[in-house]
Amino acid sequence: MKRWVEGAGAVFHKEIVDALRDRRTLATVLLSSVLMGPLVLALLSGLVASMEERADKRVVVTVGIEHAPTLRNFIERQTFRIETAPDDYEAQLRKSSLGDPVLVLEADFEQRLERGDVPEVVVVSDSSNRQAEAGSGRLMRLLDGFNRERGGLTLALRGVPGSLLQAVEPQERDLASTRSRAAQFTSMLPFFVLMAVLYGALHAALDTTAGERERGSLEPLLANPASPLALVLGKWGAVAAVAMLIALLSVLSFLPARLLIRSETLRSLFIFGPAEAASFLAVLVPLAAGLSALMMAVAIRCKSFKEAQASTTVVILAVSLLPLVSLFNQSGEKPWFLWVPALAQYTLMNRVLRGEAPGVGDVLLPLAVSLLLAGACLAFIARRLRAAAVR
Known part of the structure; x- marks a missing residue:
């Protein structure tokens, strides 16, 4: 057990160092995740401010x-x-x-x-x-x-x-609360947070699987006495850590972004403090872990980095299209929304923006689905590595 943990820790350390070494890619991902919140809010506030200005004329x-x-x-x-x-x-x-x-x-x-x-x-x-x-x-x-x-x-x-x-x-009597009216303008913010987490984990997931296979460094790594499962957990831990860091920075960027809102009406309606940030992270962290494992499972089947990029396009497309189900559904949320990764997180984050605190069961269900997804993908990756080590 000790050797198994030490092996996973050594691989985790190696992958984290490799991820931090590519400073240009890392800086691009970090800056995009940090600037995404302020940029989207600034654009939204500009739209609302122009509408208010036109109405005041x-x-x-x-x-x-x-x-x-x-x-x-x-x-x-x-x-x-x-x-x-x-x-x-x-x-x-x-x-x-x-x-x-x-x-x-x-x-x-x-x-x-x-x-x-x-x-x-x-x-x-x-x-x-x-x-x-x-x-x-x-x-x-x-x-x-x-x-x-x-x-x-x-x-x-x-x-x-x-x-x-x-x-x-x-x-007329409007039943919508103040925060529900604000959510009509800010409902797209969870989508950008999801995409920031996805793209944050994408490069690390591809580099630690298909990238190493293309460079020829995966076979020497398999020659180590550490078990394939320990190698997989170490690699996945590093990719998930990067994705969770992106999630943290993306969510925290909304806290000071409120100061950039031009529209006084939207500024008074949009409430996003530490409690809302914690709720966002509670639903995003499991998703980051699940998506990291999923993209690694897709990329481990590929022989080159470019092939892995093409294959993971399906994952990116699915994650970007799933929130549209909630937008196009005019009859309200459905119970099965919480069973679908990405759609569940999008639904819960919009509830937070509307001022509705998600229940414990609502948070635990997407958590369990994300963990099951991660477990299945990690088992698949370990099996692929075990087969490659035998050959």
């Missing part, structure tokens, strides 16, 4: 507003500023260079309104232009307010109370 872009003084008066009383649309507004909307929908009015708008007819107004937008599409709802609500005011005044002139047209008084 309260601008209505129109064509033919000079034919509708009544509507113009209503819009200005709602503290909106009216601007004339450019001549090529349709082309600008298609190219997204114009970020506001355009209100188009007929030349006989006022005359038809005075006769009691219903003048036609057109809200021109482009569904592929997100900024203009977001403003279309605000503009439609503004026109609905004009209709209600006009109808109420018409009834009042005839001595009819306007309340007769309103059978019920609807009120």
